[in-house]
Amino acid sequence: MRAAVITFPGTNRDGDIARALRMAGAEVIPSWHADHDLPAGTDLVVLPGGFAYGDYMRTGAIAARANIMDAVRAHAARGGYVLGVCNGFQIACEAGLLPGVLMRNAGLKFVCRMQHLRVGRIDTAFTRHYTAGQVIKVCIAHGEGNYVCDDETVMRLEAENRIAFRYCDAHGDVTRENPNGSRHAIAGIYSENLRVLGMMPHPENLVEALVGGTDGQGLFASLAAAG
Amino acid sequence: MKARVTVTLKNGVLDPQGKAIEGALKSFGLEGIDSVRQGKVFDIEIATQDKSRAEALLKQACEKLLANLVVENYTVEVLG
Numbered sequence: 001m002r003a004a005v006i007t008f009p010g011t012n013r014d015g016d017i018a019r020a021l022r023m024a025g026a027e028v029i030p031s032w033h034a035d036h037d038l039p040a041g042t043d044l045v046v047l048p049g050g051f052a053y054g055d056y057m058r059t060g061a062i063a064a065r066a067n068i069m070d071a072v073r074a075h076a077a078r079g080g081y082v083l084g085v086c087n088g089f090q091i092a093c094e095a096g097l098l099p100g101v102l103m104r105n106a107g108l109k110f111v112c113r114m115q116h117l118r119v120g121r122i123d124t125a126f127t128r129h130y131t132a133g134q135v136i137k138v139c140i141a142h143g144e145g146n147y148v149c150d151d152e153t154v155m156r157l158e159a160e161n162r163i164a165f166r167y168c169d170a171h172g173d174v175t176r177e178n179p180n181g182s183r184h185a186i187a188g189i190y191s192e193n194l195r196v197l198g199m200m201p202h203p204e205n206l207v208e209a210l211v212g213g214t215d216g217q218g219l220f221a222s223l224a225a226a227g
Numbered sequence: 228m229k230a231r232v233t234v235t236l237k238n239g240v241l242d243p244q245g246k247a248i249e250g251a252l253k254s255f256g257l258e259g260i261d262s263v264r265q266g267k268v269f270d271i272e273i274a275t276q277d278k279s280r281a282e283a284l285l286k287q288a289c290e291k292l293l294a295n296l297v298v299e300n301y302t303v304e305v306l307g
Binding site for chain 2 (some may be wrong): 057058061062065094099100101103104105106107108146148149150181
């Protein structure tokens with residue numbers, strides 16, 4: 001698994017996610033937003049968290065039009081893997097890789113805390129190391145994580161089983177905890193071909209017991225094995 | 228030429244910032260404010276003197292970047 005981790009001006013989780021990928025056994029190639037091409041042999045493109053272009057205008061909007069994004073769209077169209085985390089999810093939506101948009105949190109506050117998620121399907125390259133319906137504990141840190149789309153889109157995401165993770169309480173109840181007002185408690189979604197995953201929470205920060213947990217490891221182990 | 232692009236949220240899209248502003252205005256005791264929706268204004272200078280070309284250019288700018296058509300509408304006004 002060769003992963004290109006893209007850095008935009010204002011990205012700040014690129015180091016964390018590169019480390020999580022390397023720990024899982026993936027090869028990581030740092031990549032730059034102004035480049036026109038992805039590294040040769042890229043299997044996975046990672047759009048990391050942060051505040052690309054200062055979140056100016058709309059989160060992810062300017063980054064979604066950066067040079068490298070044409071290559072990322074072509075990679076996705078070829079069936080390549082893309083993982084967008086937090087700001088990366090916002091960028092992926094703005095770039096048209098995923099439907100919908102991430103709006104200001106319903107409570108208006110930046111939310112930074114530990115959060116339980118319920119894992120959806122486990123037959124994708126991102127989730128094979130989890131069990132169906134597993135409740136994992138990772139962290140969230142965002143001001144614009146409120147997933148919005150029209151009724152038709154949300155029904156389609158449900159019908160096609162494309163909701164990758166939902167916010168939930170410690171018992172897996174998805175009606176109890178919704179930190180940002182997202183429709184259907186959506187924390188992450190897949191593209192139609194299940195090869196693009198966008199999610200607001202940060203699994204890359206929960207890969208070592210020393211810093212509070214290892215529930216994020218499953219995602220990187222799954223990806224590293226997806227080859 | 229000068230132009231103004233206004234980007235607003237579509238009806239039905241939750242606008243927590245607008246709600247907070249609305250609450251603040253109401254808390255001042257300002258009578259008669261029913262609701263507030265927040266949007267964005269872009270003042271843009273354009274090289275062309277051709278009004279219809281300017282409008283076409285701004286429409287492109289809106290659809291490529293200035294508005295996210297999933298949740299936002301835009302209007303373009305060429306001020307001359």
